[in-house]
Amino acid sequence: MSESESLQSDFIRTIIEQDLKENKNNGRVVTRFPPEPNGYLHMGHAKSICLNFGVAAEHPNGICYLRFDDTNPSKEEVEYMEAIKADIRWLGFDWKDRLRHASDYFEQLYDYAVQLIKKDKAYVCSLNVDEIRAYRGTLKEPGNNSPFRTRSIEENLDLFARMRAGEFEDGSHVLRAKIDMASPNLNMRDPVLYRIKRIAHHQTGVKWCIYPMYDFTHCLSDSIEGITHSLCTLEYEDHRPLYDWVLDELEVDCHPQQIEFAKLNLSYTIMSKRQLLKLVQQGVVNGWDDPRMPTIAGMRRRGYSPESIRNFCRRIGIGKKEGVVDLSLLEYSVREELNKWVPRVMGVLRPLKVIIDNYPEDRVEELDGPLHPEDDSLGSRKLPFSKVIYIEQNDFREKAPKKFFRLVPGREVRLRYAYYIKCVDVVKDAETDEILEVHCTYDPETRGGSSPDGRKVKGTIHWVSAAHSLNAEIRLYDRLFSEERPEDTGETELSSVLNPNSLEILKDCRVEPYLAKFEPESKFQFERTGYFCVDAKDSTKEKPVFNRTVTLRDSWAKIVKKNIDNKKKAQSKEQGRNKQ
Numbered sequence: 001m002s003e004s005e006s007l008q009s010d011f012i013r014t015i016i017e018q019d020l021k022e023n024k025n026n027g028r029v030v031t032r033f034p035p036e037p038n039g040y041l042h043m044g045h046a047k048s049i050c051l052n053f054g055v056a057a058e059h060p061n062g063i064c065y066l067r068f069d070d071t072n073p074s075k076e077e078v079e080y081m082e083a084i085k086a087d088i089r090w091l092g093f094d095w096k097d098r099l100r101h102a103s104d105y106f107e108q109l110y111d112y113a114v115q116l117i118k119k120d121k122a123y124v125c126s127l128n129v130d131e132i133r134a135y136r137g138t139l140k141e142p143g144n145n146s147p148f149r150t151r152s153i154e155e156n157l158d159l160f161a162r163m164r165a166g167e168f169e170d171g172s173h174v175l176r177a178k179i180d181m182a183s184p185n186l187n188m189r190d191p192v193l194y195r196i197k198r199i200a201h202h203q204t205g206v207k208w209c210i211y212p213m214y215d216f217t218h219c220l221s222d223s224i225e226g227i228t229h230s231l232c233t234l235e236y237e238d239h240r241p242l243y244d245w246v247l248d249e250l251e252v253d254c255h256p257q258q259i260e261f262a263k264l265n266l267s268y269t270i271m272s273k274r275q276l277l278k279l280v281q282q283g284v285v286n287g288w289d290d291p292r293m294p295t296i297a298g299m300r301r302r303g304y305s306p307e308s309i310r311n312f313c314r315r316i317g318i319g320k321k322e323g324v325v326d327l328s329l330l331e332y333s334v335r336e337e338l339n340k341w342v343p344r345v346m347g348v349l350r351p352l353k354v355i356i357d358n359y360p361e362d363r364v365e366e367l368d369g370p371l372h373p374e375d376d377s378l379g380s381r382k383l384p385f386s387k388v389i390y391i392e393q394n395d396f397r398e399k400a401p402k403k404f405f406r407l408v409p410g411r412e413v414r415l416r417y418a419y420y421i422k423c424v425d426v427v428k429d430a431e432t433d434e435i436l437e438v439h440c441t442y443d444p445e446t447r448g449g450s451s452p453d454g455r456k457v458k459g460t461i462h463w464v465s466a467a468h469s470l471n472a473e474i475r476l477y478d479r480l481f482s483e484e485r486p487e488d489t490g491e492t493e494l495s496s497v498l499n500p501n502s503l504e505i506l507k508d509c510r511v512e513p514y515l516a517k518f519e520p521e522s523k524f525q526f527e528r529t530g531y532f533c534v535d536a537k538d539s540t541k542e543k544p545v546f547n548r549t550v551t552l553r554d555s556w557a558k559i560v561k562k563n564i565d566n567k568k569k570a571q572s573k574e575q576g577r578n579k580q
């Protein structure tokens with residue numbers, strides 16, 4: 001981790017510093033990242049990972065656990081666990097030997113539950129789910145005591161043991177905390193601690209048929225691991241009284257401090273595993289690692305670097321107030337970081353054939369092209385140049401609009417690192433009027449891209465040699481949703497607010513031969529076009545596939561600004577009219 005990455009402060013770090021000053025936890029800082037293995041990690045989790053692992057790394061006695069919160073075997077999968085581990089490692093964090101599962105503690109948790117029963121602080125309730133809900137009351141109305149609340153300690157111990165032994169059907173009994181059915185906090189109205197689920201668990205097999213609930217499991221797992229600061233998102237604020245109640249009643253040695261911070265929300269995407277899973281299941285994206293997904297696996301496949309995600313998390317900081325972060329800030333962080341080190345190469349997305357009439361038929365030159373404008377250490381590569389090249393279709397116009405400084409009949413333009421060329425003819429399809437090829441002449445004196453007579457050209461365009469370039473598929477990605485806040489649109493089916501243009505696949509693109517040697521996930525900039533990476537799944541040596549990570553400039557922001565400007569113009573026109 002670089003020095004700049006550790007120079008960070010926020011209200012949580014301030015609390016921890018203060019605790020250390022007061023020697024509150026014997027100078028220890030112990031955190032944990034507790035994912036539920038019911039989906040892939042997303043950008044919001046990245047924020048939590050950077051916080052928990054980051055805080056621990058900043059202190060000599062700091063450690064961070066990775067703990068799978070695996071109390072709901074019906075929704076969990078080993079595939080998710082493996083993906084979560086891979087994502088955390090890729091982000092640059094290491095739990096070392098501190099990998100834990102809540103299920104590691106099932107025996108201890110059971111004993112704790114028995115202790116609560118013995119203290120008359122928990123009871124077996126035989127109401128069904130609907131009845132429990134009806135008895136709970138509402139925010140305005142207090143709840144009613146369950147008729148089973150007065151069961152004797154002996155009867156509760158007996159029933160709970162038989163629940164464990166598998167004597168009862170799912171849903172026939174639960175274990176509940178005995179707290180207060182009139183509490184203004186609904187979480188304190190005798191919350192369920194255990195339920196019967198007669199299904200196998202990916203870690204414990206068929207050993208258990210009762211499983212502890214999140215609120216009971218989480219605080220005790222924290223306590224068992226000796227967590228000092230249990231950092232979670234704001235929606236758990238209302239659960240804190242229960243977190244503290246369980247630990248106080250059980251008189252545990254270690255009572256971690258729960259501190260809540262604001263979740264990350266990102267515009268034009270969603271941060272809910274449940275909704276992301278739906279998109280995967282409906283097939284509207286190509287799996288959890290689809291490069292349009294806000295998942296860490298998706299962003300990785302798209303070409304984001306771990307540094308850029310960490311930088312983004314540092315930039316947004318940790319606060320108490322929830323808001324929406326603009327996706328363009330994430331893209332800015334990606335651009336800023338990739339700009340520093342990725343090689344610059346040339347790729348033509350929509351090729352237009354250019355024939356250089358006065359260039360010898362069989363000649364091939366090897367031109368020198370530096371790989372980075374500022375960083376010489378990246379060196380250079382050889383660019384083959386020949387009579388037939390490809391340029392970008394939109395780098396040529398028969399009639400030039402104002403400020404169009406690229407290739408136009410009769411005008412000179414610079415081919416990057418090569419020569420000045422001048423357009424002398426255009427060949428079109430007689431029927432469709434489609435431009436088939438463009439003929440040019442080149443000036444041999446301008447080798448390398450400058451003229452000895454000081455003659456200037458206004459435009460520089462990229463190109464590849466037709467005979468030497470590789471055929472490639474290029475995938476252009478845009479925002480997944482067309483709405484800034486997909487979840488606030490009132491649509492229950494989020495697939496109805498997807499951006500229909502979130503993926504454009506270009507076949508038959510041409511890229512320079514230097515790219516043949518690159519491995520999956522390699523990153524570069526296609527000059528003038530954007531940042532790209534070699535797709536990790538579909539790319540082959542014969543048929544390379546590139547993903548556009550991010551454009552060079554924020555074209556979206558420009559479009560939005562233009563729309564706003566147009567609206568303002570229309571409004572002022574309207575006002576002007578009203579005045580008349």
Ligand code: ATP
Nearest residue numbers: 034035036044045047048232233263264271272273
């Ligand atoms: P989801 O709603 O996507 O299922 P979750 O909170 O249920 O999220 P968990 O696997 O339980 O997912 O989350 C693990 C940790 O990541 C928790 O500590 C949680 O608070 C944190 N986390 C989840 N979403 C975000 C987010 N958007 N921003 C910051 N932290 C988050």
Ligand code: MG
Nearest residue numbers: 035036069214
């Ligand atoms: Mg959760």
